[in-house]
Amino acid sequence: MVGTDLPIRVVxxxxxxxxxxRGLKVVARMLRDAGMEVVYLGLRQTTDxxxxxxxxxxxxxxxxxxxxAGHLTLGPMIVAALDEVGLDVPVxxxxxxxxxxxxxxxxxxxxxxxxxxxxxxxxxxxxxxAVGRNGIT
Amino acid sequence: MDDPRSTLSxxxxxxxxxEGPLPGEYPYTRGVxxxxxxxxxxxxxxxxxxxxxxxxxxxxxxxxRSGSTGLSTAxxxxxxxxxxxxxxxxxxxxxxxxxxxxxxxDMADLFADIDLGGVSTSMTINGPAAILxxxxxxxxxxxxxxxxxxxxxxxxxxLKEYQAQKEYIFPPRPxxxxxxxxxxxxxxxxxxxxxxxxxxxxxxxxGSTAVQELAFTLANGFAYVEAAVxxxxxVDDFAPRLSFFFNSHVDFFxxxxxxxxxxxxxxxxxxxxxxAVDERSLKLRFHTQTAGxxxxxxxxxxxxxxxxxxxxxGVLGGTQSLHTDSHDEALALPSEEAARTALRTQQVIAHExxxxxxxxxxxxxSYVEWMTDEVERRAEEVFAHLDEIGGGSILEGVHEGIxxxxxxxxxxxxxxxxxxxxxAGERIVVGVNAFIEGNGSSGAELLRVGQEAEDDQLARxxxxxxxxxxxxxxxxxxxxxxxxxxxxxxxxxxxxxxxxARATVGEIVEALEGVFGTYVETAVV
Numbered sequence: 001m002v003g004t005d006l007p008i009r010v011v012x013x014x015x016x017x018x019x020x021x022r023g024l025k026v027v028a029r030m031l032r033d034a035g036m037e038v039v040y041l042g043l044r045q046t047t048d049x050x051x052x053x054x055x056x057x058x059x060x061x062x063x064x065x066x067x068x069a070g071h072l073t074l075g076p077m078i079v080a081a082l083d084e085v086g087l088d089v090p091v092x093x094x095x096x097x098x099x100x101x102x103x104x105x106x107x108x109x110x111x112x113x114x115x116x117x118x119x120x121x122x123x124x125x126x127x128x129x130a131v132g133r134n135g136i137t
Numbered sequence: 138m139d140d141p142r143s144t145l146s147x148x149x150x151x152x153x154x155x156e157g158p159l160p161g162e163y164p165y166t167r168g169v170x171x172x173x174x175x176x177x178x179x180x181x182x183x184x185x186x187x188x189x190x191x192x193x194x195x196x197x198x199x200x201x202r203s204g205s206t207g208l209s210t211a212x213x214x215x216x217x218x219x220x221x222x223x224x225x226x227x228x229x230x231x232x233x234x235x236x237x238x239x240x241x242x243d244m245a246d247l248f249a250d251i252d253l254g255g256v257s258t259s260m261t262i263n264g265p266a267a268i269l270x271x272x273x274x275x276x277x278x279x280x281x282x283x284x285x286x287x288x289x290x291x292x293x294x295x296l297k298e299y300q301a302q303k304e305y306i307f308p309p310r311p312x313x314x315x316x317x318x319x320x321x322x323x324x325x326x327x328x329x330x331x332x333x334x335x336x337x338x339x340x341x342x343x344g345s346t347a348v349q350e351l352a353f354t355l356a357n358g359f360a361y362v363e364a365a366v367x368x369x370x371x372v373d374d375f376a377p378r379l380s381f382f383f384n385s386h387v388d389f390f391x392x393x394x395x396x397x398x399x400x401x402x403x404x405x406x407x408x409x410x411x412x413a414v415d416e417r418s419l420k421l422r423f424h425t426q427t428a429g430x431x432x433x434x435x436x437x438x439x440x441x442x443x444x445x446x447x448x449x450x451g452v453l454g455g456t457q458s459l460h461t462d463s464h465d466e467a468l469a470l471p472s473e474e475a476a477r478t479a480l481r482t483q484q485v486i487a488h489e490x491x492x493x494x495x496x497x498x499x500x501x502x503s504y505v506e507w508m509t510d511e512v513e514r515r516a517e518e519v520f521a522h523l524d525e526i527g528g529g530s531i532l533e534g535v536h537e538g539i540x541x542x543x544x545x546x547x548x549x550x551x552x553x554x555x556x557x558x559x560x561a562g563e564r565i566v567v568g569v570n571a572f573i574e575g576n577g578s579s580g581a582e583l584l585r586v587g588q589e590a591e592d593d594q595l596a597r598x599x600x601x602x603x604x605x606x607x608x609x610x611x612x613x614x615x616x617x618x619x620x621x622x623x624x625x626x627x628x629x630x631x632x633x634x635x636x637x638a639r640a641t642v643g644e645i646v647e648a649l650e651g652v653f654g655t656y657v658e659t660a661v662v
Contacts, residue, residue, distance in 0.1 A: 016226050017214040019303030022344045022430075025549045026556045028662045042660030043303055046226075068214055069469070069586065073229030096434075098468055098583055116434045116467055117569040120560045 008131050011059040013041040013050050015074050020067035023094060023116075027063065027123055034124040047081040054082065054089055060131045061111075066095040076108035083109070090130040094118070142175070144491060153496045160455075160496040164404040166397050166509065167497035168455040169420040174493035180458035181483045182259060182424065186211030186236035187470050188590035189597070190246035193236040197251060199473065203480060209259040209460060210247070211235035212269075217304045219265035221643030222594045232590035234470065239598045239641045244272040245279070254282040258289035259334070259424070264306035266293035267315050268645050271632040274327075290331040290380055290424075293319055296357040296535055297336050299658070300544035301343035306646060309539055311653035313532075314624060316361060317368040322629040324375045331380040333361055334424065341384035342430045344552020347395045348512055350384060352519035353544060355402055356531055359520075362411050363532040372411045376418035385447040385454070386428040392447070393499060394508030396454025399423065402513055425451035426460040432467040435568040435576045440464035445482050452486055453499055459483055469583040542661045549662065598641070605639035613638040614648045621652040 012028050014021055021043060028038045039057045041049065054062055064078060071093055079091050090111035097105070097113050105113060111130040114123055143149045152172050153159055161171035170176065183205050185196045197208050213235040215227040221239050222231045231237050238244055248258075253276070262269045270291050274284045295312040298305040305312065316333060323332040337354035345353065358379060365375050381399065385392050403421035407413040427447035432440045441464045448461050461479040463471030471479070487493060499505045520531065526543075527534025538544050558564040565571045613635040620631045635645050 016228075017218045017220070017230055017304075021303060022342070022549075022552050025662050026344075026553055029553050030556075032662075038662070040660050040662045043658065068230055069233040070229035096468065100583075117566070119570070120556075 008036045008061065008127065009039065009057060009059045010036050010061050010063055010127060011039045011041060011050065011053050011057060012063045012065070013045040013053070014043045014065050015045055015047070015050070015078070016068070016070065017044070018066060018068040018070070019043055020095075021065070023067075024063070024065035027065070027094060027114075030120050030123050031063075031127060034120075036127070047077055050078060051081050051085055051087065054087055055085070059089060061090050061092060061127055063092045063094060063127070066093055066097070069096070071095070071097050072101055072104060075105050075110050079109040092127060092130050094123075142494060144494075150494045154498075155501040160500075163408075163416075163419065165400040165420055167500045169400065169422060169457075171496070173455060173496035174452070174487070175496070178487050178493065179452065179456055180207045180257070181205055181480060181487075182207040182209045182458045182460055183476060183480055184209040184211050184259075184261065184426070184460050185471075185476070186213070187234075187584065187586050188232040188236065189593050190236055190238065190243040191249075192232070192590065194247055194249050194251070196473070196476075197248075200476075200480070201251070201256070203477060204484065205480060207257045207259065207458065208251070210261060212260075212262055213237045216269075216642060217262060217264065219268070219306045219642055219646035221641045222591070222598050224643055229591075231594050233586050237590070237594045238269065238272070239594070239643070240601045240639050241272045241275050241636045242601050242639070243594075243597070244269075244276045248273075248276055252282075253277045253280060254286045256288075258287075259292075260289065261292045263292055263295050263298050263302075263304055264312070265642055265646055266291050266295075267319050267628060267632055268636065268642055270319060270322075271629065271636045274633060275636050284327050286329070287327055288329040290334050291319065292334045292336060292382070294333055294336045294357065294361075294382075296360060296539070297339055297353070299539040299656070300340060300353060300357075301345070301548060302339035303658070305656045305658075307649065307653040308656045309536055311621075311649075312656075313360075313364050314368075315628065317364050318627045318629055320361070320365045320375050321368060321370060321627055323378065324370060328378075331378050332375070334380050334382045335361065336382040338382050338384045338426055340548065341386060341428065343548050344430075344555065345548045346551050347386065347388065347391050348515045349519070349547060349551060351395050351399055351402075351512060352516035354381065354383070355399065355406070355516065356520060356523050356535055358403065359406060359410075360532040360535040362407070363530060366411070367532075372407070372413045373415035373418050376407060376411075376413055377415060377420075380457075381421055381423035383423050383425055383451075383456075384428050385425045385451040385456075387431050387443060387447060389446060389450050390505060390508050391512070392450040393454045393505060394512045396423070396425075396451070396456065397497075397505070397509040398513040398516065400455070401509070402516060422457045424458040424460070425454070425456040427451070427462045429462050429466055432462060432464070433566065433568050434467040435573065437464050437467060439568050440467070441478060441482065444479060445486070448482055449486055449490075449492070452492055455497065465583060470586070472582055472584045474582070542659060545658075545661045601639055602641075609638045610635075610640050610644070613640055614644060617645060617648045618652060621649050 094114040160168035337350040463475035523534030
């Protein structure tokens with residue numbers, strides 16, 4: 001069991017071709033300012049590279065930023081890829097996700113979705129509670 | 138009544154007020170034309186693209202019927218990245234955020250039943266821009282329109298990709314060679330074509346300030362001038378055809394000052410530093426798009442007001458063409474209805490408000506003139522820095538700034554500062570951190586691009602691959618590789634041949650990558 005005083009370790013990545021990294025960079029700094037350890041993978045990641053980073057970095061949570069309308073395909077793919085190797089690590093999606101897609105993402109096992117305009121407090125608390133569901137605070 | 142020469146009350150108007158230099162006179166601070174919109178309105182150019190080429194062709198024809206006067210093509214992510222629809226990374230991205238184009242057959246469908254000799258077309262594409270231009274030329278000529286008659290703009294601004302938008306393929310130096318190959322090709326064969334649209338839009342969307350947008354963009358423009366001159370052209374052979382693309386954000390007067398300063402800086406640098414004598418080389422012409430990043434997902438109807446004010450700033454700043462964002466763009470690609478409202482916003486400005494009656498109506502305002510000077514002064518500080526790190530070359534300074542991550546760091550810092558200010562309540566964003574009553578799900582119908590487009594496109598690409606002469610494809614790709622290896626050769630003719638042979642965008646890009654390499658950025662937070 002991980003001790004409660006250890007900082008949360010977050011892996012942040014953009015998946016595939018989508019190059020809109022403004023939001024993810026801002027989120028990286030928000031989480032860092034909130035005391036978390038951020039592993040920023042940046043652009044053009046694959047499910048394999050993300051899973052590998054989660055394993056190597058012993059990450060508590062994965063944040064994926066999507067602005068390409070591919071979230072219904074790629075979101076569940078990441079969740080499944082982590083599951084497949086036995087990693088029980090929550091996935092948070094940020095970016096442009098229409099409300100109508102939220103239930104489908106939830107059903108696929110995505111822990112939370114952060115939309116445009118989310119405040120620092122929302123971002124930080126969403127990540128904390130996603131991790132909290134796995135017994136780590 | 139649509140009469141720009143008198144006010145609604147019948148007060149007659151002169152075409153311009155104030156002392157010189159007047160609009161149309163060096164350094165063009167007040168505009169590039171004497172009469173500005175009195176003699177010709179800006180081009181209302183709405184950016185569109187989704188699904189398959191046939192889907193987007195339908196939207197294009199609808200926009201032309203509604204009074205759009207130019208076309209502007211949005212390509213999907215795989216196309217922007219130079220990959221085919223059946224590339225493993227393309228899964229889930231085909232036709233989602235733009236139109237999918239794999240081969241010249243798709244390009245033919247995209248412009249079916251549109252007179253390419255009579256319309257001007259903008260193509261927002263950078264990494265594989267030269268390939269898409271080759272496709273457009275082939276489609277036009279197969280339809281009987283000579284390449285020399287084609288009017289339009291290729292974005293083809295690769296430097297800002299490394300700085301901001303991140304749709305690069307090859308490393309910077311061979312990429313700049315591709316840009317100069319296109320400049321040389323259009324200078325010789327396509328006199329009505331703008332080979333580069335030097336773009337600040339994406340730099341701003343990535344988080345920069347107005348001053349950074351202006352300074353980085355003009356520096357990139359100077360870099361292309363230096364590269365094309367180094368490739369053997371005289372500045373006046375191509376500079377008249379360089380165009381620009383700026384963002385119009387919410388800070389009304391800062392934006393207007395930015396547009397006015399852009400013209401003055403460009404004119405002075407082209408004349409004094411690069412020795413241009415043709416007046417057309419000195420005139421900075423630009424397209425404007427309202428700020429997508431300023432749109433809110435909360436209470437999206439509010440965005441109609443933001444877009445109208447930003448569009449007005451573009452017009453008061455003297456833009457040559459304008460795209461107005463649709464109010465639903467923080468949620469999805471624009472629906473047809475929202476795109477129409479956005480176009481109508483331009484038409485209200487053009488035909489009802491009377492702002493077109495007088496050129497540079499804000500010229501002489503103490504505040505506007507001060508803002509113009511101040512934005513210019515701050516931009517000059519950036520040029521001095523780049524000139525210094527480039528050892529007297531802006532091109533080298535830009536390469537150095539890309540390699541060291543300087544541009545990315547500056548932009549990320551500004552983006553973070555803005556978010557902190559909004560979060561601290563120091564900046565109000567209506568509907569986000571203030572006036573939030575009425576937030577909640579909007580009932581608006583959003584455009585959904587489903588899986589069918591991807592399936593259709595995959596089937597279509599497979600059919601083209603099956604039906605072509607594979608030996609001819611291989612031979613044409615061999616020629617591309619040979620020409621890529623020789624920096625003295627212009628790649629455009631071999632790209633045209635490869636496209637004609639039905640080589641795909643992805644195949645041509647891979648052939649070029651074999652020679653040029655692939656760019657991977659160092660992640661900077």
